[in-house]
Amino acid sequence: MYKVVQKETIKADRFTVIQEKVAKDGQIAPYSYVTIGFGISIIPFVDDDHVLLLKEYRHPVGSWQYEFPSGGIDGGEEPSQAARRELLEETGYEASELTELGFTYPSFGSTNEKITLFACRATKMAQPKREILEEIKMEIVSVDQLEDLIVKGEFAHGAGQAAWLKWRLLNERR
Amino acid sequence: MYKVVQKETIKADRFTVIQEKVAKDGQIAPYSYVTIGFGISIIPFVDDDHVLLLKEYRHPVGSWQYEFPSGGIDGGEEPSQAARRELLEETGYEASELTELGFTYPSFGSTNEKITLFACRATKMAQPKREILEEIKMEIVSVDQLEDLIVKGEFAHGAGQAAWLKWRLLNERR
Incomplete structure (x- = not known):
């Protein structure tokens, strides 16, 4: 210390x-x-073998990026509430069978940022409610396709990679 | 855009x-x-089944954290040079068989930060040369022990988790 x-x-x-x-x-x-405020990231499984991905224009890195739904925890929210809210707002999908996967520190030498990780079953319920600047496309891909995107460097979302690693390790150990 | x-x-x-x-x-x-300046993170394998971990006091999150050797890329350096330099400075180990594992964006909604990921074979060569504030312990753990630390939330290093996911996926596909 x-x-x-x-x-x-x-x-x-x-x-x-x-x-x-x-x-x-x-x-x-x-x-x-x-x-900076803390956040969440959530893996939305639409069935046992497919996940919902976002592709979003990320201004700080100047390019379109694949990612899992993610966002900030609002004041008074539990991380799980923020995860359900962000998923619904960004995609129109509702979360059930929510599993917490611990957390990741994106860059603990430079920031206090802490992202709590989740997986859920996601069901289409409504239209997304996005903010003005949110340019987001949605894609449903198989787990194999997701891992191809990670290997090829097209899914470079730090919190998403942490969530996927934890999901994999937890499932291999069941 | x-x-x-x-x-x-x-x-x-x-x-x-x-x-x-x-x-x-x-x-x-x-x-x-x-x-913020870009960085690197490197998985140092001391043999086929063991990796060298650092445990470092991380002031922004106020706790000791397991991580892989990581650091900033200095002006004029290639990411691979930065990886070799940081490994040697932080641990006294020299890198051979360096493999690039692509990169991760720790938090592309908030920063332009980009971390290039590597794995290598690491061999003890010298004493570490640390900066004043670097409080670092070293531990050699098996791959199974590393994955236990990830599952238990004791290894929450974002870039390190991204590196480990990529290493695993690349090896499963060989």
């Missing part, structure tokens, strides 16, 4: 950059990181 | 927060994200 001897925060929209001086073993060094 | 109609940048140490107004289909909305 470090002792924080100086701390400055810079707020910018949904990010807060923390610039600290921390002490360890009598030495002092700078440490900066970003804080 | 969005058209950027207004852009403000806030620099804070190694982070730049980009606050934009972007236009899509005639509507304008705010979009903010963080830019």
Whole structure:
């Protein structure tokens, strides 16, 4: 553990950059990181062998990306509520048989971000309710096709990869 | 794609927060994200069935975390050079039989961060050369023990999970 001897925060929209001086073993060094709200990511199984994927334009990386439905946890929400809400909003599918798969830290050297992972059975219920900037396409693919997309580098979604690894390991151990 | 109609940048140490107004289909909305240097993460196999893990104190999440050796790509470096350098600096092990495993986007809704993934054969050569704040322990574990740590949530390192998923899928398809 470090002792924080100086701390400055810079707020910018949904990010807060923390610039600290921390002490360890009598030495002092700078440490900066970003804080951001926590999130969820969910694997929607439409049957035993097929999952629902999103393909979304991701402005920070300037390209269309395959991913599992994901989003932020709103104030007062449990992670499982956020998972059900995001799935419904982004896809119009409702979650049943929700399984929590633990969590992943996307980048714990740079941010406090923590993403809770889920899998569920997903059933089409309604039209998606998207925000202005959300450019999203939906695709249903087999588990083999999903793994092809991961191998070929077309599914590079960090939280989605973590969720898929955990799902696989848990199922192999049943 | 969005058209950027207004852009403000806030620099804070190694982070730049980009606050934009972007236009899509005639509507304008705010979009903010963080830019940060790209990185690498590497799975060091000490033999066919054992990997070298780090356990490092990660200040942004306030706890000790298992992870694979990882770090930033310095100016002018190829990702593979950064992987060899970080492995040697953090562990004192030298990489041979380096295999690139593609890349992962840890959080493409919030940052442009891109981590190139590798696996290698790792051989002990020297003492680690760590920075002041790096509090790191090393452990050699079997592949089964690693997967136990992932299932139990003790290995929650996003880039490391992505690397392990890709390694597994590539090996199953050989």
